[in-house]
Amino acid sequence: MAQSVPNIGDPRPQIRQLDEAAINRIAAGEVVERPASAVKELVENAIDAGARRIDVAYGDGGKTLIRVTDDGCGIAPDDLPLALARHATSKMDGSDLLAIHTFGFRGEALASLGAVGRLTLASRAAGEDAAEMNVTGGAASAVKPAALNGGTVVTLRDLFHATPARLKFMRTDRAEAQAIGDVVKRLAMAEPFVGFTLRDVSGGGAGRTVFRADPESGDLFDAMSARLARIMGREFTDNAIRIDAARDGLGMTGFAGLPTYSRGSALAQYLFVNGRPVRDRMLTGALRAAYRDLLSRDRHPAAALFIECDTALVDVNVHPAKSEVRFRDPGAARGLIVSGLRHALAEEGHRASGTVADATLGAFRPDPGGARIYQMDRAGRPSMPRPAGFAEMQGSYAARVEDSSPEVDETPAEAAPQDLPLGAARAQLHENYIIAQTAAGMVIVDQHAAHERLVYERLKRQMAESGVAAQALLIPEIVDLPEDERATLIGAADDLARLGLGIEPFGGGAVAVRETPALLGPVDARALVLDIVDELRDAGDSDALATRIDAILSRVACHGSVRSGRRMQADEMNALLREMEATPHSGQCNHGRPTYVSLALSDIERLFGRR
Template structure:
């Protein structure tokens, strides 16, 4: 077949395949145009999952009559005055309206601010009609009917009306979070009306709680950090407040909702050792940076971005979130206590009212890494539960028949002095209160000023030992074992280049590698703590991670996994009867240890019950 010039209609339909993937894509593009026009009220109406009807009404600045015909022509836009390096709007490609008009029946009505008349234009199969006067009070109304009637093959790949409606709802939810000062109304015959009222002062947390759940406000930690003119704001759920999937993770770059693997990888890294592998954090994070430092012109859907320095962005997210967790101190998810109270009452837990946490500030980065948290750092050598050595005057606990395992370090408990014991007796100065009892030889009950706390002694001590091990392991270069014969691993040249660039980092972790020709690396040393290592698999895993995330966390992750295993086997076991002094020493160490609100596997180490809730259960309030 000879080379031919495609018709304009076919060109439009091919281009529309990238921009208009499904009805939710149409809603996204049109809502973004409304926001760029300064709208404060946006109404979205759909029918048939958006296949039969999509109507977007806004109160924005409108389009002048002379520019309406240009608005429905390809590559016509008013948003690129500063070029691709200074994109300050959500839309900029000038493709949305003509693409939608090429695969559906589009009608655009608009009345420009200050104009006495409104005008309408229609587009069908890519052909615009004549401009004609119409009735409209203000703003713009865009109506799309019979989506994909011009390309019926695309209709076969759409999902059910319910599934398409859910996708539209998800798009509106993600956009609504970024613009709390705008009122969104989503309605239609195939859905109940959803309204997100405008929030006074554009405060983000009430809108986030409205879009997610009120529980998020009670279980979120504010994040506000800056590094090299890149600012990170938002809220991150505490580790014990998590979900079974990643649907409640929201990322925004300069106000644009994005789905970027660098950001998702950074979020996983921040929660790496405080969350179970099959659980996912809940977070809403906003990145603000110079538009020249990020490329949003990666895909016509504008959901992917590329950062000029992805390592800086990842480091900012991981470091600021970890510091925020440390500064937040001991917090247990309110859903844990409400669920327990519901089991007592035999009813569903009531949803708590949203509470706005006090803002915190991330102070930057130390020369050797992230800045230390403001609270006193957990010192392994001062802990009454030292896993690596025995202090003077310490008493070793008998942990039962498995205490002789080589991996299990003896557990030391230092007897508190008289003043400390008196302080612990009332617990008034301690968040976890004073230990009052131990039941089933596994749970500690302590009394606080305004309630009680139930602590899982094994899970809590497991976390303390793990943090002490990490401090001991990562506080200095790790010991390595020299291989008698270096192992040669064949890899693609690009992977070899990435590994060679990270050789110095690997050396600090006890892994000695060097380039062995253009397509191989020689492994000469492996971390001693890992024991026997499958070098072939390790190198391939490291190469894959460097290619995907640009970091060398796989070795550190394996070392931390070994430390977690040692901590699990070297902790106070379930069934161990503890003395009051030992229980209070455990509580005090939990208060001084970052991340002690959950064990190494992501389970909560304690649950707090407020006195007011207990009194309600007994009908005293």
């Protein structure tokens, strides 16, 4: 059966200039993906206008109504038509697309919103009368007077009414409302000195306040901490460390959670570049790499990190939604995050999350759900065995309490052991848990997990000092690669050599693997090289080999540490506590679990009803 060939025999297609309405609707499809996109553009405009309070109201998940009210500088009546025109902006003159110091810069948002919805822009600048304009489906009305004390109010009704096919791709009202909330909270994190209110006005009226954050005061870190506590929860800020690092012209501030305060997903990770919330694979990969040997694979760190740099070092003009950025030197940005976080985490030493203690106290509390049994209910029932007294229990306990030998006690004479952070060992329970007394309470230490981390850190120091031993392959492994991948791999050859992997060009697109890390033992060199190439191309740096070596060191440390079930003398227990205090990351084992639990005396007394 003959098949027709498209365009054969047809008249030559005619090239046409699209009308302005079609152009605006196409542009809107790039800028306004969903109601949350519209909220993002309007709130960013309000921040750029110098607003100190921003109120966001939405109805039906933003599908029927979005209204953003701010107290910013406002717009003069004569400028309203220009504000609603495409590619008209007050934020740059177009001479340098890298010198961008504001959220917005393309001048597309208001025109795009007016093309797909019913937009009303009302504003009043200082010394001017209030005025407003309406735009419906791209058609603008004349400027007319309005009643407004100051600032700007942008009202968007019936989003996508001009492109009804887009409505079919909208999610439920609840899902769209959650997306709006996420956008507002991210912008609120970036601007702690600005107040934000988010209200759901579905059904009319004043609506329900979904989120509120008043302007913060104090210095930057105090304001940032208070705002993060409002959004991410006080539990995060109580278990996070302050980050303040700089490298190669880049600066990083913010807060990062302790390894023992980890999450089951990456939802609690917020990254900002020059105040702009971004979702960047390279940056999130660097955050994951910084916690590489502190968390198990199924756990994720919590963090809010703010990277600041000269605008010439980063390009924000990458995506219409401005959610992606591109650094001139991606390696510098990645290195800043990895080194800054690792240094800050190491400085915390043995500190562990306070949520561990809260979970422990919760486990101690009796279950209130059991029915109370009264004495009269026991009549006629068989008598229960009498609980054993202390005399009968002698010899059956597992705790050991011994005095420390003076000749092996390394505690400074001026400091009593219980005044040190992890206190003085008082007992060992079940040949695995060390009970130590501190000045403010008690500490329970998992001896195997703690010693495993100590041995692991010792092995890492030794490896850093002497390098990774390499084993020569009897027959080099030849790996064929595309030319670009080969060039990427050869460019990292010196770094890989320090990790025990020796590679060299082998003609054409091949490389020869002549040495592999001795710690790995027999290894599939080809698979290892391909993994490293993929990571180099994806992130600009490779942690694949280092991760494998760390895994081997961790396994060695596990086998070389104090085993559960071993009885320890008091001097051994105290020596372990002192080494934990002096060793970075000793608050968690190699798998991210806590190595100790600290309980305050006040909490212990509360358990027994003494407070």
